[in-house]
Amino acid sequence: MKKLLAIDTSTEQASIALLIDGVSMGEEQGSQKTQAQVLLPMIDSLLRKANLHLNQLDGIVFGRGPGSFTGLRIACSIAKGLAYAHDLPLFPVSSLASIAWAARRELGNDKVPVLSLLDARMNELYWGFFPDLSYQTEERVTRPEDILISANEPIVLAGVGTEVYWERLPKALQLMVRDRLALFPLASNMVEMVNTLAIQAVSTAQAQPLYVRNQVTQGDARG
Structure with missing residues (x-):
């Protein structure tokens, strides 16, 4: 059975989830302004609750978009950083x-x-x-x-x-x-998709957000 961590910040509803032996657990946070500050502490807290370390994971799932430009960059960069540090595959999910x-x-x-x-x-x-x-x-x-x-x-x-x-x-x-x-895009659904469907893993070099639109609104970046 896979052990997977999922991260999504494609909207204001930031979420993370763990899947361990087919059972998922997760957390959500509703303030988009603080996503970059709270995401790593949220991940650390969830791993401690599960008595799990990052090097025990089989992969990291992240919401690739579309969605908030800023949010997509946050989720992708954190997922890539963790995957690179622990030599883990990445699973991008729409x-x-x-x-x-x-x-x-x-x-x-x-x-x-x-x-x-x-x-x-x-x-x-x-x-x-x-x-x-x-x-x-x-x-x-x-x-x-x-x-x-x-x-x-x-x-x-x-x-x-x-x-x-x-x-x-x-x-x-x-x-x-x-x-x-x-319905919001949530990490808990993304991690179940990777566990169930044939979603292809990518390397840290290949992992990129899907912006769809190249124009950014003034004051609030959404892509």
């Missing part, structure tokens, strides 16, 4: 795919198509449509009005911004939606 995973777990239905959303600021959304269990898709950033998908059955709308941007979604898309779930 924040949008983790939302789709969480939505299916919450509904108890692994086959339901999920449209994952994250607020990208600038009146735009990051989004990805996950119609099957591959959890592979093109991740995009557009205005809510420009989201276009094709589905043969009702879908679930999940993520951050599902309520705020609902009225701006195309009417045809609204008619497809059977459920709306407000």
Whole structure:
């Protein structure tokens, strides 16, 4: 069984998780301003609770984005630093795919198509449509009005911004939606994905955030 540490700071909801012999435990912290300061103490505290050392891990999982530019850099840099110091593989996980995973777990239905959303600021959304269990898709950033998908059955709308941007979604898309779930990308879901799916490990040199958008808002960096 794998022993994995997961880190995600793609949104204001920072989270970490440990998976030990198929059982996960985690912590969350809601202030984006202090993520860089609190993340390492959070990791240290969780490892001590589990009576585990970093050199006993089999790998480190991190949320690669899309999401906050600053948050993505924090999670990636900390994950790379820990992996390099202890010669561990890295497992990058899409924040949008983790939302789709969480939505299916919450509904108890692994086959339901999920449209994952994250607020990208600038009146735009990051989004990805996950119609099957591959959890592979093109991740995009557009205005809510420009989201276009094709589905043969009702879908679930999940993520951050599902309520705020609902009225701006195309009417045809609204008619497809059977459920709306407000869900953050969380490390606890990411670590379970790596334990269950065939997510490829990368080296510290290969690990990079997925920004999707190269433009940064003034005062609050989101990519």
